[in-house]
Amino acid sequence: MSEVEAEISMFERIGGAVVVDRLVEAFYGRMDALPEATTIRAMHAPDLGPVKNVLKRYLTEWTGGPKLYSPEKGHPRLRQRHMGFAIGNAERDAWLLCMRGALEETVADGNARQELDMALTKLADWMRNQAGNPHDAGTARP
Numbered sequence: 294m295s296e297v298e299a300e301i302s303m304f305e306r307i308g309g310a311v312v313v314d315r316l317v318e319a320f321y322g323r324m325d326a327l328p329e330a331t332t333i334r335a336m337h338a339p340d341l342g343p344v345k346n347v348l349k350r351y352l353t354e355w356t357g358g359p360k361l362y363s364p365e366k367g368h369p370r371l372r373q374r375h376m377g378f379a380i381g382n383a384e385r386d387a388w389l390l391c392m393r394g395a396l397e398e399t400v401a402d403g404n405a406r407q408e409l410d411m412a413l414t415k416l417a418d419w420m421r422n423q424a425g426n427p428h429d430a431g432t433a434r435p
């Protein structure tokens with residue numbers, strides 16, 4: 294890979310703000326429609342507008358685009374922010390089902406899509422806070 298290529302962010306590789314926008318819309322569209330996602334849809338407010346907006350800002354920054362999340366929200370502390378929701382393997386799988394479908398629909402570049410899939414799978418694994426997250430291994434339970 295040349296130095297010039299190395300400087301291209303994932304945000305640019307996938308097509309910038311337009312594609313982040315489409316990705317998040319497609320993701321929550323699936324969450325709204327897929328029977329497998331009923332449980333995680335119910336964790337969200339009826340109006341998905343506000344959370345769509347936050348996820349767009351988060352993913353823009355996370356993929357190396359403009360910093361639209363942290364100036365407003367501070368450090369993401371995403372796992373902490375999800376602690377109020379019971380996320381186990383089933384919830385992770387439902388989230389990933391929606392995200393993978395959305396990635397296939399909206400990210401044309403296959404390599405970029407695969408890299409995003411791998412990174413988001415790790416994040417979703419890490420977000421689990423019910424039995425089964427190796428992150429919690431060794432945590433003393435009363």
Ligand code: HEM
Binds near residue numbers: 338366388417
């Ligand atoms: C693994 C399963 C996951 C479940 C069940 C889940 C569920 C949720 C729920 C219920 C909310 C709150 C929505 C609201 O306020 O109405 C939320 C917020 C959010 N989630 Fe997730 N989530 C998951 C994984 C992820 C992952 C992997 C990411 C990162 C790409 C992510 C990014 C976010 C962001 C950025 C917010 C907004 C947080 C804020 O207010 O700053 N989530 N999620």
